[in-house]
Amino acid sequence: MNKERKLIIAGNWKMNKTVAEALDLVRGLKLELTNVKEVDLVICPPFTALSEVSKAVLDSNLRLGAQNMSEHNFGAYTGEIAAGMLKEFSVRYVILGHSERRQYQKESDELISKKAQAAHGASLKPIVCVGETLTEREGGQTEKVLEMQVRGSLAGVTKDQMTETVVAYEPVWAIGTGKTATTAQAQEAHAFIRGLLVKMYDETVARRVRIQYGGSVKPANARELMSQPDVDGALVGGASLEARSFGDIVKNSI
Ligand code: PGA
Numbered sequence: 001m002n003k004e005r006k007l008i009i010a011g012n013w014k015m016n017k018t019v020a021e022a023l024d025l026v027r028g029l030k031l032e033l034t035n036v037k038e039v040d041l042v043i044c045p046p047f048t049a050l051s052e053v054s055k056a057v058l059d060s061n062l063r064l065g066a067q068n069m070s071e072h073n074f075g076a077y078t079g080e081i082a083a084g085m086l087k088e089f090s091v092r093y094v095i096l097g098h099s100e101r102r103q104y105q106k107e108s109d110e111l112i113s114k115k116a117q118a119a120h121g122a123s124l125k126p127i128v129c130v131g132e133t134l135t136e137r138e139g140g141q142t143e144k145v146l147e148m149q150v151r152g153s154l155a156g157v158t159k160d161q162m163t164e165t166v167v168a169y170e171p172v173w174a175i176g177t178g179k180t181a182t183t184a185q186a187q188e189a190h191a192f193i194r195g196l197l198v199k200m201y202d203e204t205v206a207r208r209v210r211i212q213y214g215g216s217v218k219p220a221n222a223r224e225l226m227s228q229p230d231v232d233g234a235l236v237g238g239a240s241l242e243a244r245s246f247g248d249i250v251k252n253s254i
Pocket of ligand 1: 174175176177214215217235236239
């Protein structure tokens with residue numbers, strides 16, 4: 001597939017996999033994906049598996065991401081993890097503002113923007129998630145919600161930092177539900193987000209930013225989604241927990 005931007009496909013393992021299970025999955029992924037160079041491949045295990053997984057991926061094309069981090073660099077923040085601590089395990093990416101964190105941990109756009117700035121401060125590339133709920137979509141609020149989230153979550157991110165930022169469009173109603181946005185719905189939202197980036201930054205920056213689609217991405221729908229001009233990869237939950245399905249999503253996207 002000939003794309004303007006290099007695809008980036010990331011597996012968000014969420015709260016799954018013990019260290020032993022994580023290492024098992026990495027072994028499988030290395031077999032499935034050895035020769036893939038066309039796509040940036042990222043896996044995001046839980047914090048507890050980062051240390052061992054970081055060693056296991058050293059000799060591979062798999063890059064490491066975390067699922068969250070603190071907006072602070074250090075200090076009395078019980079239970080939190082700072083960007084610098086992630087760097088110790090060669091983590092390069094960090095998912096920020098996932099809808100599950102927006103929902104269960106009540107993360108706001110303002111907090112997410114502080115985290116994004118802290119990530120860039122430590123040279124971690126944030127994957128900033130945005131997306132509307134079903135009620136918002138049905139109420140015709142999709143663009144309004146996306147605009148608020150994109151502007152709010154990326155506030156304070158400079159032009160240079162923005163080109164190193166990944167945006168993930170994840171309609172909340174498509175996450176873990178088996179319902180995928182149609183390719184037209186995905187493309188429309190992605191084009192809208194890129195248009196916003198033109199307004200917030202400029203054409204050059206907007207053309208460079210990779211926008212992933214997330215929400216029930218499977219081997220069967222990956223090719224069609226990735227064929228859309230503004231879809232530059234995928235953030236995969238459930239289907240990233242098995243080497244075969246994640247491998248097939250990647251292969252079908254190339
Ligand atoms: P899903 O999750 O692929 O299981 O729908 C996507 C995500 O939450 O990133």
